[in-house]
Amino acid sequence: MKRRQKKVMISNEMDLSDAVIVKSGRLKSVVWNDFDRVKKGETYVAICRHCKKRLSGSSASGTSHLRNHLIRCRRRINGNGVAQYFVKGKKKEGRVVELANEKKKDEEQLSVVSVRYEHDDDVVTGVCAGLDQRRSRFDLARMIILHGYPLSMVEDVGFRMFIRNLQPLFDLVAFERVESDCMEIYAKEKHKMFEALDKLPGKISISVDVWSGSDDTDEFLCLAAHYIDETWELKKRVLNFFVVDPSHTGEMLAEVVITCLMEWDIDRKLFSMASSHSPPFGENVANKIRDRLSQNKFLYCNGQLFDVSCGVNVINQMAQDSLQTCCDTINLVRESIRYVKSLESIQERFNQWTVEAEAESERNLCIDDPVRWDTTCTMLEIALEQKSAFSLMNERDPDSVLCPSDLEWERLETIVEFLKVFVDVTNAFAKNSCLPADIYFPEICDLHLRLIEWCKNPDEFISSLAVNMRKKFDDFWDKNNLVLAIATILDPRFKMKLVEYYYPLFYDTSASEFIEDVVECIKALYDEHSVGSLLASSDQALDWRNHHHGSNGVRHGKELDDRFIEFDRYINNTTTTTPGQDSKSDLQKYLEEPLFPRNSDFDILNWWKVHTPKYPILSMMARNVLAVPMSNVSTEEDAFETCQRRQVSETWRSLRPSTVQALMCAQDWIQSELESS
Numbered sequence: 001m002k003r004r005q006k007k008v009m010i011s012n013e014m015d016l017s018d019a020v021i022v023k024s025g026r027l028k029s030v031v032w033n034d035f036d037r038v039k040k041g042e043t044y045v046a047i048c049r050h051c052k053k054r055l056s057g058s059s060a061s062g063t064s065h066l067r068n069h070l071i072r073c074r075r076r077i078n079g080n081g082v083a084q085y086f087v088k089g090k091k092k093e094g095r096v097v098e099l100a101n102e103k104k105k106d107e108e109q110l111s112v113v114s115v116r117y118e119h120d121d122d123v124v125t126g127v128c129a130g131l132d133q134r135r136s137r138f139d140l141a142r143m144i145i146l147h148g149y150p151l152s153m154v155e156d157v158g159f160r161m162f163i164r165n166l167q168p169l170f171d172l173v174a175f176e177r178v179e180s181d182c183m184e185i186y187a188k189e190k191h192k193m194f195e196a197l198d199k200l201p202g203k204i205s206i207s208v209d210v211w212s213g214s215d216d217t218d219e220f221l222c223l224a225a226h227y228i229d230e231t232w233e234l235k236k237r238v239l240n241f242f243v244v245d246p247s248h249t250g251e252m253l254a255e256v257v258i259t260c261l262m263e264w265d266i267d268r269k270l271f272s273m274a275s276s277h278s279p280p281f282g283e284n285v286a287n288k289i290r291d292r293l294s295q296n297k298f299l300y301c302n303g304q305l306f307d308v309s310c311g312v313n314v315i316n317q318m319a320q321d322s323l324q325t326c327c328d329t330i331n332l333v334r335e336s337i338r339y340v341k342s343l344e345s346i347q348e349r350f351n352q353w354t355v356e357a358e359a360e361s362e363r364n365l366c367i368d369d370p371v372r373w374d375t376t377c378t379m380l381e382i383a384l385e386q387k388s389a390f391s392l393m394n395e396r397d398p399d400s401v402l403c404p405s406d407l408e409w410e411r412l413e414t415i416v417e418f419l420k421v422f423v424d425v426t427n428a429f430a431k432n433s434c435l436p437a438d439i440y441f442p443e444i445c446d447l448h449l450r451l452i453e454w455c456k457n458p459d460e461f462i463s464s465l466a467v468n469m470r471k472k473f474d475d476f477w478d479k480n481n482l483v484l485a486i487a488t489i490l491d492p493r494f495k496m497k498l499v500e501y502y503y504p505l506f507y508d509t510s511a512s513e514f515i516e517d518v519v520e521c522i523k524a525l526y527d528e529h530s531v532g533s534l535l536a537s538s539d540q541a542l543d544w545r546n547h548h549h550g551s552n553g554v555r556h557g558k559e560l561d562d563r564f565i566e567f568d569r570y571i572n573n574t575t576t577t578t579p580g581q582d583s584k585s586d587l588q589k590y591l592e593e594p595l596f597p598r599n600s601d602f603d604i605l606n607w608w609k610v611h612t613p614k615y616p617i618l619s620m621m622a623r624n625v626l627a628v629p630m631s632n633v634s635t636e637e638d639a640f641e642t643c644q645r646r647q648v649s650e651t652w653r654s655l656r657p658s659t660v661q662a663l664m665c666a667q668d669w670i671q672s673e674l675e676s677s
Contacts, residue, residue, distance in 0.1 A: 016040055022057075031066045048073060131169050140173070141181035145666045146674075150651035151659075154178050179659060186662035189669045193237060197264060201230050202623035203271035206239075207310075207632040208257065208281050212647045219244040220648060221253075221281065222664070223260055226274075226434070226629045232609035233676075234434045234627060238668040239264055241661045253281065254288035268298050272306050272483065274629045276313045283307075300528050300624075301521065305483050311440055312429050312631045312639050314476040315447075318469040319373050319422045322415050325465050329408045330376065333383050335401045336390055337365045350393060357388035374426075374640040377419035384413055414462050418469075421450055423640075429631045430639035436604055436626040441488035445502040448477065452506075483628055485518045486525065490622045491604055492596035526587045529621045586618035 019038040035046040037057045046057035046066055050073050055065055144151060153159050154173050163170055173181075197204065204227045211220040223240040240260045244253070261267040270293060275281050286307045294303040323330065340350045354360050361382060368379040383390070390403040404412065425443045429435070451473055454466035485499050499518055504511040584592075596607070604626065612619040633639045638646060647653075652660055 016045065019045070029063045029066075031063050031070060034070055035066060131167065133171055136167075136170055137173060137177070137181055138185065141178050141185055142670065144178065145182055145185065145663055146670050148649055148651060148667065151175055151178050151182070151655070179655075182666065183659070183662050186666040189666050193239075193669060194264065196229070196237075197225065197227075197266055197269075199230070200227055200269070202228055202620065202627070204266050204269045205272040205274065205624075205628050206261070206266075206270065207236075207629045208273065208275040209632050209646070210244075210276065210281055211241075213243075213653045218648075218653065219246075220660070221257075223257065224629075224632075225264075225266070226627050228605065228623045228627045232605045232623075234436055234605060235672070236434045236629070237672060238665050241664040243657045243660075250282060250284045251288055254285045254292065257285075257289055258292060267293065268296075270298060270306070271300065271624045272308050272628045274308045274310060274632055276310050276632065301524055304521065305486075305525070305628075308480050308483055308628060308630065309476055310630070310632045311444060311476070311480075312426055312633050314472055315422050315426050315429075316373075316639070316641075317472055319419060321469055321472075322418050322422075322465065323373060323376060325461075326408070326411060326415055329404050329412055330380065332402060332404050332408075333380060333412070334367065336393075336403050337367055337379070337383060339401050340365060340393070341367075346397075349397070350389060353392040353396070354386050354389040357386075357392055359386040359389045361385040372640045373419070374423050377416060377423055380412055380416050381420070384409065384416060411459065411461060414457070414459070418454065421447065426639045430633050433633070435631065437483065437487035437628045437630055438491040438494075438604055438626060440630045441484040441498065442494075444477070444484060445498075445506075448473065448502075448506060480630070482518060482521050483625070484630070486522050487625050487628065489518075489522060489591075490608075490618075490625055492590075492607060493598045493602065495591055495595060497595065523587070525625075526585065526617065526621060529617050529624075530585075586615040590615055590618055 016038060019040040022037045022039050022044065034049055035055075035057070036049060038045050038047060044057035044059070046055045047053070048055070048069065053069065053073075055061075055069060140154070143149070144153070152175055154177075155175055160172055163172060204225050207224045207226060209222045209224070211222055212218070213220060220241055221244055222238060224236055224238045226234070226236050228234050242256070242260075248256070258267065261270065273286060273289065275286055290299065290303040290306045293299050293306070299306050340346055363382045363385070365382055365386070366375075366379055368375040370376075387404075387409050393400050394403045425447055428439065428443050451466060451470045455463055455470060457463045457466060488494050488498050489496055491498075496519075499515060503515050507514050596602075608615075608619050608622045608626075631639075648660065648664075652663055655663070
């Protein structure tokens, strides 16, 4: 053993100043990836690239001692971050034995080395997993997409040092390479998304949201699909994210959206479209899209249910109107709180005044965040609890800022009452980015009743504010009440009863007319789904005949649909049943059955999933209606922002538009996949 060590070890004191590196095609072993072979006179030396240790590089010495060194080299093990998997074996003496030779797989992979560590108690087998360059590159690109990191980070000095120390064998990539990898990931994920949309059993609703770019000069349209899949799960997926050309007219913008829908092959599958109608996507754009799709008879009820708007958006507008009408008073409260919190001595005196005025509160005074109106509501609510202490401060502290008057405090109290209702409704709508449409009707109806009550306030200041807010609400209600009502009718806990309860409170003696409008609309929608069901059955029968008997000149596909669509409507409207047969439709049976008990953990999608065999046509309708997006906010934080227009991050908005779209869409798809896994 001593003789072998003498043979393969070279003194580290040997002068190699004039040594030359030997490169030879004869060095076939993969160990030379970790060693430099140098020649000093007639002596060959192998220098470890990791720890700089010198060993014999003579061909007569072989490579076993080099492999053994790599197994024990701490710097190599730590640097490569090699994962090892250990298996216990029989007891052996403490030495290292090579089990398998290395084999180079391809240019981008390291070989897998299998070694056995024989210790006093156990034999431990370790497998060193190879580095897959391509896989590591795509892991890096996927990480950048998922977390919104800048693509240029791959060229940052700190990042390159980190990767080099973590895994020296990883080939560092440049900006162009990682951008290309991100585009490839986007293409693969897009193909998966296309297949998922293609096999959906129901219709798709879309939402259009306007995003801001840098300094609000650039605008992006985010087109997202909302649907209930074959497992009865409600999903939202971003489809397109593109820059809006400022020169585009409403008609041109509508054409761009329709082109996107056609590229995804979902223009025939649309049920509704939700938008905030904020520029550049105004109401005329939505109308043009609806008219275009209605011409091709793609929409139910002639597009009557197609154009819907965001419920959170109208609440946000009413909240900001409330704050704007008394902004001066709110500023007085804000400055008073800032004065109290400016010095500890002032805070102590104020605490004494709260005790004296019996205005103690469990919550501490706070300053609001000017970009989130719900924090302004909280600030005012806490200040109102201690308003009498502020009055004492005004009387006894000559340096204090002016506080609101008694009338201003009284009006603020009413404003806070408004805001608290808005906060509660918004929280109900923003608790999840994907909510079935049935949850909106009760909340919206309750808000409707509150507005009617607020308009009767004897204070003209408050009543005029309520009237202005109600105008905005009425615009939203007139456009969306049919969809909201049908969605709640499809909730087995309410059916027609909730509509019949609320409408008389809204419309008084005219309520029956509005209820009849809802009934006629849901019947028409059901009838069209019945026809669609007959057509689907015809398609299945045609597919069977073509499969078993060949075409033989028989009309196919859309031609057959066009030929028999009116005939199917005729059959649906004129078919009668003989005495003793059940002539009731799914809709009639459903509405006549008792209401389902209300409980906190009720899952309407699961209910329809279970009852699909019982109500096959109505469940198809429920699948389409319940997926209508009545709110397009993604998070609770977005819902309360004074400027609801979301912004593209600084790290991405300077990229090419095609790259921005790829990153935004791929990020949504990857995040959704992780959340559902």
